[in-house]
Amino acid sequence: MPELHSAEGTSKKPVSAHETGPEKHKEPAAPQYVITAENLTKTYGDVIAVDGISFSVPAGESFGLLGPNGAGKSTTMKMIGGVSQRTSGNLTIMGLDPEQNGPEVRAHLGVVPQQDNLDEELKVRDNLLVYGRYFGLPMSYLKPKADELLEFAQLTDKAKAKVDALSGGMKRRLTIARSLINEPRILLLDEPTTGLDPQARHILWDRLFRLKEQGVTLILTTHYMDEAEQLCDRLIVVDKGRIMAEGSPAALIRDYSTREVLELRFGSERNASIGAELEGIGERLETLPDRVLIYTHDGEAALEEVSARGLRPLTSLVRRSSLEDVFLRLTGRSLVD
Amino acid sequence: MTVLTHGHAVTDEARNRRFGPLYSRNARAVIGRGLMATKSSNWMVMLSGFFEPVLFLISMGVGMGAVVGSVAGPGGQEISYAAYIAPALLAVSAMNGAVYDSTWNVFFKMNFAKLYQGMLYTSLGPMDVAIGEIFLALLRGLLYATGFTAVMGLMGLITTPWALLMIPASVLIAFGFASFGMGITSFMKTFQQMDWVNFIMLPMFLFSATFYPLSVYPEYIQWLIQAMPLWHGVELLRQISAASFTPATAIHVGYYLVMIVLGLMLTTGRLRSLFLK
Numbered sequence: 269m270p271e272l273h274s275a276e277g278t279s280k281k282p283v284s285a286h287e288t289g290p291e292k293h294k295e296p297a298a299p300q301y302v303i304t305a306e307n308l309t310k311t312y313g314d315v316i317a318v319d320g321i322s323f324s325v326p327a328g329e330s331f332g333l334l335g336p337n338g339a340g341k342s343t344t345m346k347m348i349g350g351v352s353q354r355t356s357g358n359l360t361i362m363g364l365d366p367e368q369n370g371p372e373v374r375a376h377l378g379v380v381p382q383q384d385n386l387d388e389e390l391k392v393r394d395n396l397l398v399y400g401r402y403f404g405l406p407m408s409y410l411k412p413k414a415d416e417l418l419e420f421a422q423l424t425d426k427a428k429a430k431v432d433a434l435s436g437g438m439k440r441r442l443t444i445a446r447s448l449i450n451e452p453r454i455l456l457l458d459e460p461t462t463g464l465d466p467q468a469r470h471i472l473w474d475r476l477f478r479l480k481e482q483g484v485t486l487i488l489t490t491h492y493m494d495e496a497e498q499l500c501d502r503l504i505v506v507d508k509g510r511i512m513a514e515g516s517p518a519a520l521i522r523d524y525s526t527r528e529v530l531e532l533r534f535g536s537e538r539n540a541s542i543g544a545e546l547e548g549i550g551e552r553l554e555t556l557p558d559r560v561l562i563y564t565h566d567g568e569a570a571l572e573e574v575s576a577r578g579l580r581p582l583t584s585l586v587r588r589s590s591l592e593d594v595f596l597r598l599t600g601r602s603l604v605d
Numbered sequence: 606m607t608v609l610t611h612g613h614a615v616t617d618e619a620r621n622r623r624f625g626p627l628y629s630r631n632a633r634a635v636i637g638r639g640l641m642a643t644k645s646s647n648w649m650v651m652l653s654g655f656f657e658p659v660l661f662l663i664s665m666g667v668g669m670g671a672v673v674g675s676v677a678g679p680g681g682q683e684i685s686y687a688a689y690i691a692p693a694l695l696a697v698s699a700m701n702g703a704v705y706d707s708t709w710n711v712f713f714k715m716n717f718a719k720l721y722q723g724m725l726y727t728s729l730g731p732m733d734v735a736i737g738e739i740f741l742a743l744l745r746g747l748l749y750a751t752g753f754t755a756v757m758g759l760m761g762l763i764t765t766p767w768a769l770l771m772i773p774a775s776v777l778i779a780f781g782f783a784s785f786g787m788g789i790t791s792f793m794k795t796f797q798q799m800d801w802v803n804f805i806m807l808p809m810f811l812f813s814a815t816f817y818p819l820s821v822y823p824e825y826i827q828w829l830i831q832a833m834p835l836w837h838g839v840e841l842l843r844q845i846s847a848a849s850f851t852p853a854t855a856i857h858v859g860y861y862l863v864m865i866v867l868g869l870m871l872t873t874g875r876l877r878s879l880f881l882k
Contacts, residue, residue, distance in 0.1 A: 402727035
């Protein structure tokens with residue numbers, strides 16, 4: 269697999285139009301956190317999309333916003349990018365307010381929006397070049413950089429293709445490649461793998477993981493718990509614009525769920541009424557329309573207990589707890605409705 | 606060492622600019638994008654925009670002109686009907702092109718192609734995008750005006766070198782409409798509302814002394830027409846085409862200068878509503 273490092277093994281230092289001495293422009297003292305949000309709120313008319321959330325992200329962390337559709341994740345991302353104005357609260361990115369210093373803040377951001385917004389009127393490689401021009405970057409830097417990123421996104425042989433000739437996964441990779449053209453310190457990824465098939469998702473995860481290894485701060489929204497578990501060091505669970513919980517995936521599972529889950533299906537008729545007969549097995553019982561979940565430290569033992577009580581589920585499955593269970597516990601609802 | 610973790614000298618350069626949240630002095634990147642897109646896919650659209658006034662000129666000027674005969678020109682001299690309406694058609698085409706580019710085109714790129722969404726996630730500010738798009742609209746207007754003036758020359762409708770001034774005057778007219786159009790688009794939410802733009806443009810096209818002199822109207826209608834921007838454009842180009850300059854010429858030019866200033870003020874004030882939600 270191609271590395272993002274340049275192929276020749278030498279690091280290509282980007283050419284700045286005006287290379288300035290280190291002291292000429294005073295760099296603000298490196299903030300401990302690259303993103304700090306305090307009581308961030310956004311309302312659209314009567315609708316409260318984001319309801320007073322606070323979080324901080326240190327440099328190099330992979331930080332996730334997990335929640336169902338409509339939880340306020342994308343709105344939060346837009347406020348971070350300075351393309352949506354917050355209603356109240358404070359927000360600083362690299363020590364700057366994105367509303368007051370939009371262009372400066374975004375010079376450090378790479379953005380992968382929920383829906384690809386590639387320039388359909390331009391060819392694949394031109395998309396990268398033109399996007400780099402939006403950052404004011406010189407062509408002498410952009411041309412080798414574009415080729416390098418096409419390699420990274422495994423799109424080198426599509427360089428001259430039209431954008432609408434690409435598959436969904438390729439478009440997504442091109443969007444990610446595009447977001448890296450300015451060597452961002454923070455990469456915002458809004459539902460990066462929604463709508464992709466499993467193979468395309470894994471390729472993408474691999475690419476994102478490499479970026480993380482290189483020290484890029486990743487901010488990621490997702491409603492896939494496996495994605496959050498794979499990619500996030502730490503995450504907040506968001507529902508209806510509020511933070512329900514915060515922590516690493518493992519800590520959240522430990523705090524809000526049990527080690528294992530026994531899933532039982534008794535058929536849609538009986539799932540609701542079987543609860544009483546399962547009373548006392550495991551630590552907690554959750555009844556969903558299509559199945560019953562028993563939260564326990566030992567799934568196999570719980571299953572034996574179910575059999576011992578003479579209950580015969582149609583199917584049974586013992587699995588490890590996931591963030592899905594955390595979300596269910598916190599909100600009483602599933603992530604993907 | 607990896608490409609992603611060293612000095613970030615390039616983006617620091619961009620970061621150290623201080624021109625407020627709306628502008629990063631990089632409209633040329635938007636213009637560059639427009640030119641590249643035109644080269645690779647939009648040139649057919651450009652071509653159709655050139656032919657529209659030419660077709661009008663042939664059908665109305667030559668066809669209708671055969672019935673109408675000659676009419677009184679701006680200085681009172683006898684000119685062919687085609688020579689009478691040609692400058693008016695040029696003014697209309699400058700208006701149409703500028704309005705289309707600054708309303709429908711902006712609306713589409715904003716809400717459907719999501720083009721600006723991508724741009725605004727870069728170092729570009731809304732003002733870079735607005736300036737770039739208006740510049741592209743004017744560039745296109747310049748090309749059309751040059752082409753149309755050449756057609757007029759080929760048809761023998763140009764009798765004075767002063768007529769070449771129609772080209773910059775067309776750009777002036779386009780600038781007036783484009784600067785206003787983008788501000789007006791910021792109030793639009795749906796395609797239905799966008800149709801109001803056409804609802805205003807069509808009567809302006811038909812009644813702004815485009816095909817016959819203003820004197821056919823009763824006086825109060827004349828005042829109404831004279832308040833409209835297109836009438837000033839039509840009269841300006843008609844005067845230039847015949848090198849028949851009067852104090853009114855200055856009023857027409859002044860009308861557009863005021864329109865440009867007011868339009869840019871409106872658009873600038875509405876940039877956040879237009880591009881940031």
